[in-house]
Amino acid sequence: MDTVLNILLWAVIGALPGFYVFFVKLYDTRLGVLIGAVLGVLVGVVGTSIGLIASPISAIATIFGLLVVGLLLLPQSAYPDDQKDNQQRRLITAVIGFVLLLFLIVGLTSILPADFPISPGLITIAVIVLFLIYVVPRGDFDNQQSNAQRISNLAYALTLPTVLIVTGIVIFPVIWNVIFSLRDISVGDLRDVELFDLREITLDNFEAQGGFRFDAVPCEMDDSGTCILDEDGNITYVNPRRYFDDYRGYRETGAIDIGDTHYAIGVRNPEFYPMLIRTFMYTLVSSVLAIFFGLVAALVVREAFPGRAIFRGFLLFPYIAPVISVAFIWQVLLRQNGFVNGLLGTNTQFLSGNDTFLGVALPLVMVILFQTWRYFPFAFLFLLARIQAIPDDIYEAAKVDGATPIQRLLYVTLPQLRGVFGTLFLLRFIWTFNKFDDVYLLTGPIEQTKVIPVQIFESLFTEGNVGEASAVAVVMAGILAVTLLIYFRYFLVDEA
Amino acid sequence: MASMTQTNQTQKVWTREEIESLAGRIIKWILIVFFAVITVFPFYWMLNLSLRPEQDVLTNPTKLFPSGEDISNTLHPVGCWLRYGTDDPEENPAVPADCTNVFSRSSYTIVLVQQGFPPFIGNSVLLALLTVSLTLLLAIPAAYAITRLTYQGRNAMSWGILLIYMFPAIVLAIPLFVVFTRTGLAGSLEGLVIVYLSGTLPVALYMLRSYFVTIPPDLEEAALIDGCTYASTIWRITIPLATPAIASVALYTFMIAWNEFLYAFLFLFTQRDRWTLPLGLQQLNDQEVPVTALMAGSLIISIPIIVIFFFFERFLTRGLTAGAVKG
Helix, strand or coil: CHHHHHHHHHHHHHHHHHHHHHHHHCCCHHHHHHHHHHHHHHHHHHHHHCCCCCCHHHHHHHHHHHHHHHHHHCCHHHCCCCCCCCHHHHHHHHHHHHHHHHHHHHHHHHHCCCCCCCCHHHHHHHHHHHHHHHHCCHHHHCCCCCHHHHHHHHHHHHHHHHHHHHHHHHHHHHHHHHHHHCCCCCHHHCCCCCCCCCCCCCCHHHHHHHCEEEEECCECECCCCCECECCCCCECECCHHHHHHCCCCCEEEEEEEECCEEEEEEECCCCHHHHHHHHHHHHHHHHHHHHHHHHHHHHHHHCCCCCHHHHHHHHCHHHHCCHHHHHHHHHHHHCCCCHHHHHHCCCCCCCCCCCEECCEEHHHHHHHHHHHHHHHHHHHHHHHHHHHCCCHHHHHHHHHCCCCHHHHHHHHHHHHCHHHHHHHHHHHHHHHHHCCHHHHHHHCCCHHHCCHHHHHHHHHHCCCCHHHHHHHHHHHHHHHHHHHHHHHHHHCCCCC | CHHHHHHHHCCCCCCHHHHHHHHHHHHHHHHHHHHHHHHHHHHHHHHHHHHCCHHHHHHCCCCCCCCHHHHHHHHHHHHHHHHHCCCCCCCCCCCCHHHCCCHHHCHHHHHHHHCCCHHHHHHHHHHHHHHHHHHHHHHHHHHHHHHHCCCCCHHHHHHHHHHHCCCCHHHHHHHHHHHHHHHCCCCCHHHHHHHHHHHHHHHHHHHHHHHHCCCCCHHHHHHHHCCCCHHHHHHHHHHHHCHHHHHHHHHHHHHHHHHCCHHHHHHHCCCHHHCCHHHHHHHHCCCCCCHHHHHHHHHHHHHHHHHHHHHCHHHHHHHHHHHCCCC
């Protein structure tokens, strides 16, 4: 059974580059898949079993290399005459090609000896350049093609580097992230681990963070099998803590009686769900506050006053300065013998400690204020641009109708801004949700301000648990996607 | 006549319009002061603390100004450094007595000399300039193609790239870290530039695109008809016409690369000689350096970006709003 699976796996692995390579040059994908699959089985199964090829990755590199070399050796007459309608193909080709190219690079660097004189970075760049020359069909520009086709080829050539870099740096890591999240990998394994090994996939990483149980707990029984009652006549249940200990480190957080059954709730990581809620809350509040202060600032700057140009420059300071230096100055201002405490005559630990404000941990409040301070200029820029685009005659008309300044603000200006509010909230929500460095640099990795990105970083660097870090990253991307879907579906104001 | 006497007799009645606009003016000035203080004060405080001795900073946390003596005490060692390069007479016999062993007395020389910041400045500048030039080199032709040439998948391409821009950096960080470790790109500035490009290219493309559509294509078409190649059309017509947008892209890209911390930390951490300024500053915090030196460092890395920004504020503001820039 294993052998069959192995052959199938290698056939698929080989078919992919086969499909791709033939797509580019011959447009005969069926033949490509067939040849690729055969090559895959030959190189993958035979090559690795007789020890000719060291690892699956070098096998993939070999397959790809053989296909490319084979095609280059093909005589010109083998190429089809009919090459019309190939723009989309080229686009897809470029993307798949880059993914395969990275396979090749990783394979290449893993088979190179450690003391190879040329650095892998240089090889990577060289391979990318060669690839560009190979894929971008330069010759096509002078062929007897239609004008539209020449233009479209030119357009692909001009955009290709950008598309390749952006998709290569994003799509590929995303795939890997999912693979890592399904495997038990720690930082120490990274040098030797097979990156595409899917043989030992497991959901352990997800369980270790979000594992949740809701179990009916049995009662303590005497020898005859009846439940033991305590002095008040209540049934005694098995201690949930002891009960959950049997399930790989689940911890009990509560118990509830439904009908005659006693349920106990257990989680693997008691900090996981509070962390999700904290991230959500902090993102929401910071986004709204940043937009609010941005609006106030935009309303202030709307009309001219002496020094307005300089004032506008000041307003952007928090946004343009390096996060590390503004995080430091906040730390210094807020420390125990710092300016703020000196001014208030207090001795509060703003960025650590267990004080709360309105029920929220004080360090988290500070992080929210920090985010608000740092990003209100962003909202300010957007809102100011929109406010200045509102035509004056609307205000004149409102004035003639007797609207006072407050009424003009509430019934003229604000409704005009609805669309910008929608877009701004979306952008701020996403970026705050994803933000790592602001939080981490301001308070460090303390429990009170631990949000999802910080948790990912901590799992990766402090615990060295790549698998769990990736799992949290997948959860985070999932939450973001769901939130955005809900937002687009129900909340987004439909205006440019 | 009658109405005039009436006005003179009764006291002036304030209308709601007048009350509100008077209140509005008062509130407006309060807000101007408020915003000016919250935006400028932290940066002033960096300067203030960096100029005072550490003991003074600890005992007088609310002292608003450094004394003249503090300022000259802080700046004098910097002058010595610039003149002699060292505070050790054994290294350079020209060092006078008042410049001997003074570097540990000034927050600025602690950062610049003792903690070895100048190479970090060089790395940051190199990294930022590389990012800026590569971004422009790749984004200008791409933006031209997206706005001027018709081809299948044009819209998908421009929206797809923008969508990718929304992706959480930390999600990409783990796999990139792994790939870079494996390919030997970790610890190299070239690898970091590629990662930065994945962040700067989408914005650059978006900003340039929104500017290109406002330029009428007539000139370019005329040039093409007259026999210019596409390359020379872009070089001679499109780029000169789009200078403001290109300037704002350059500024914004510079800002991203100059300020970036997470990826620099991930990829360069093990190579001290390749550290960027933000990374060097962050690591300073873990050592036993006085807080005044931290403030001096913070100021040193903030000043270039603030100065550049102040000169080109108009460009940047326009670019930021056009491109929905990340932050």
